[in-house]
Amino acid sequence: MGRTELSGFIATLNRDLSIARREGGEAFLAVLFFVLGALLFPLGVGPEAQLLAAVSAGLIWVMALLSTLLALDRLFQADWREGTLELLVISPEPLPLIIAAKCTAHWIVTGLPMAVAAPVMALLLNLPPEGWLTLVGALLIGGLALSFIGSICAALLIGSRRGGVLMTLLALPLYIPTLIFGAGAVQAAVGGYDSTGHLALMGAITLSSISLCPWVTSAALKQAME
Numbered sequence: 001m002g003r004t005e006l007s008g009f010i011a012t013l014n015r016d017l018s019i020a021r022r023e024g025g026e027a028f029l030a031v032l033f034f035v036l037g038a039l040l041f042p043l044g045v046g047p048e049a050q051l052l053a054a055v056s057a058g059l060i061w062v063m064a065l066l067s068t069l070l071a072l073d074r075l076f077q078a079d080w081r082e083g084t085l086e087l088l089v090i091s092p093e094p095l096p097l098i099i100a101a102k103c104t105a106h107w108i109v110t111g112l113p114m115a116v117a118a119p120v121m122a123l124l125l126n127l128p129p130e131g132w133l134t135l136v137g138a139l140l141i142g143g144l145a146l147s148f149i150g151s152i153c154a155a156l157l158i159g160s161r162r163g164g165v166l167m168t169l170l171a172l173p174l175y176i177p178t179l180i181f182g183a184g185a186v187q188a189a190v191g192g193y194d195s196t197g198h199l200a201l202m203g204a205i206t207l208s209s210i211s212l213c214p215w216v217t218s219a220a221l222k223q224a225m226e
Contacts, residue, residue: 008093009101016105019078031113034067038121049126056125057135057186064114064139065175068146071110072167075102075154076221085158089225096214099221103147103214111143127190134189134199138182142202145178148209155220178205 041059042052079085088098118139119132127135153170185198 009097012093012098012101013105016102017108020074020105020109030067030071030110031117033070034063034114035117035121037063037066039124042125052126053128053190056122056127057131057190058183059125060118060121060127060135061139061142061179061183061186064111064143065146065172065179067114068110068143068150068175069168069171071106072150072154072171074109075106075151076158077154080158085221086225089221095218095221099151099214099217100148100210103144103151106151107144107147111139111147115139115143127186130192131186131190134195135186138185138199138202141199141206142178142182145202145206145209146175148206148213149174149178151213151217152220155217155224158221158224178202181205 038059041055045051045055076085079088089095091098115136118135122132122135150167150171153167153174156170157166181198181202185195185202188195188198
C-alpha cells in the first residue's frame with residue numbers, strides 16, 4: 001500500500017467514523033441489541049447457573065452475529081441514498097481499498113464495543129472466568145470477519161425493499177464458520193483445553209476475508225451502479 005493509497009484509506013475511515021459519531025443512535029442500537037438480547041435470555045430459561053454457563057459462549061456469539069447484521073445497512077445504504085456511492089465507485093482511489101476502510105470503520109463502531117462489553121455479559125451469564133480473555137480475543141478477531149463478509153451482502157442488496165430479510169438469508173450461512181470457531185474457542189478455554197487452534201482457524205478466516213471480500217464487494221457495487 002503506497003502513501004497515496006494509505007491517505008485514501010485513512011480519509012475514508014475518518015469520514016465513516018465521523019458519520020457514525022453524528023448518527024450515534026444508529027450505531028448504538030446494534031450494541032444495545034447485543035447487550036439486551038443476551039441479558040433477556042436468563043428471563044426465558046431461568047437463572048440456573050450451570051445452564052447459563054453451558055450456553056453463554058454460544059449465546060454471546062449468536063447475539064454478536066445478529067447485532068452485526070443489524071448494522072450492515074450502514075455500510076453503503078446512506079451513501080447510496082445521498083448519491084455519494086457512485087462518486088466512490090468512479091473515484092481514482094482503488095475501490096477495494098475504500099471498501100476495506102468502510103468495513104474497518106464498521107468494525108470499530110460495532111465489533112469493538114461488543115468485544116469491550118463481552119466481559120460484563122460473560123459475568124452476568126455465568127461464563128467461567130477462564131473463558132473471558134478468549135471470548136474478547138475471539139470477538140475482536142471474528143468481528144472483523146463479520147464486517148468484511150457482510151460487506152458483500154450489503155453491496156448486493158443496495159436499494160432492495162426487503163434488504164433486512166434478504167441480508168439475513170445471505171449472510172447467516174457465510175457467518176457459520178466464524179460462529180463455530182468463536183464459540184468453540186471459548187468452550188475450549190472454559191474446559192481447560194488449548195484454544196489456539198480455534199483462534200488460528202478464525203484468524204485464517206479473518207485474513208482471507210480482509211484479502212478477498214473487498215474485491216468481491218467492489219465487483220458487486222460496480223454491478224449495482226450500472
